[in-house]
Ligand SMILES: [Zn+2]
């Protein structure tokens with residue numbers, strides 16, 4: 001109510017004129033109308049307010065996992081339609097005896113951590129968020145699962161409590177993500193570790209499923225070890241980029257590390273609780289590593305760490321440069337969110353643009369350089385990419401590394417290239433590397449990489465996409481039997 005309305009009401013109620021007292025107002029403005037207020041009050045005509053989309057649900061989730069207490073469990077908002085299950089057109093949670101889990105009267109999935117209902121809601125939310133992350137970089141278009149060919153729209157089934165075991169996996173034949181649970185051995189009073197409660201593990205496995213839709217030939221063990229490394233690395237990068245797409249995680253990280261991504265943090269530590277249960281204090285994997293290709297042989301998990309580490313270093317470099325450039329105009333957490341989003345988009349597009357089978361790290365690095373130049377990033381961004389891949393012996397050092405190695409790089413110079421040349425094509429450092437020539441050793445990879453369907457089916461067959469049957473896995477055995485039985 002304004003002062004003026006108050007005046008008029010006072011007149012109506014008492015019949016006496018009450019002068020408005022409003023400091024600073026001139027006598028003219030303060031003077032009440034001379035006529036008696038006989039006119040009826042105008043009919044109320046409320047101004048309509050813009051409404052958000054009519055869908056959307058709150059879900060309580062772990063922001064990292066139960067062991068990362070800085071972040072804990074929080075509410076997340078899923079802006080799309082979610083049915084009881086939780087389920088939507090693309091993702092369905094399956095937990096016998098528990099699902100379908102019902103929404104509350106507000107349409108939300110809010111449960112106590114530690115309950116099976118929480119696990120169902122949490123797992124759904126993280127899978128959904130990981131899909132949304134890459135759909136944003138895919139121009140808002142949905143990313144098909146490998147079996148979504150020829151009009152097939154089958155969703156992926158997600159099992160938060162699939163079985164006992166210290167593992168998790170994505171299977172094309174089962175059209176499913178399966179998360180297992182286990183009790184750590186040799187640890188007194190150990191409680192059960194559920195892999196589905198780890199944001200990093202759920203994001204990692206969802207990354208495998210999405211990449212299998214984008215590059216269906218890559219999961220086959222018939223590719224060079226580097227192609228397998230790209231799959232494992234994509235999973236870990238999904239966990240890292242998804243965390244940095246969430247403002248609360250980015251803000252917490254900047255404060256925790258004082259904006260130094262090379263400080264120890266929950267970001268570089270992937271799958272913390274799982275790792276600790278297996279006696280690895282820095283989580284199952286550490287993205288902020290210093291491994292070179294010459295140090296990892298043909299062991300695919302270690303090979304993947306080399307690629308993840310290179311991208312992580314590029315992220316830290318670009319963030320340091322952009323923070324310096326934008327410190328006076330933007331909040332550091334916002335600079336981190338934008339930097340990570342731009343790099344995530346670059347990596348995503350580079351993976352998509354790489355060969356359908358036999359992709360090498362140098363292929364992806366070259367696509368990153370080309371796309372970065374095409375979209376007009378400052379030249380120093382490409383210098384970071386060239387340098388980090390060269391230092392890890394992935395690619396040749398086409399421009400000199402002297403400034404980087406002596407700590408003399410001009411980090412504030414957007415045009416810095418090393419020698420004035422903005423090179424966008426590099427070659428593999430060592431053509432004869434085991435990571436390119438040997439058989440894939442997948443013994444230390446996640447469950448996905450150890451599925452027989454990817455160990456036994458050829459890259460060319462997998463690259464066709466579409467559903468995969470058990471017969472595809474057993475093809476060679478079946479043909480041998482057919483030959484034997486027809487003699
Ligand atoms: Zn983590």
Ligand SMILES: [Zn+2]
Pocket residue numbers: 204208231232235445446447448449
């Ligand atoms: Zn994996």
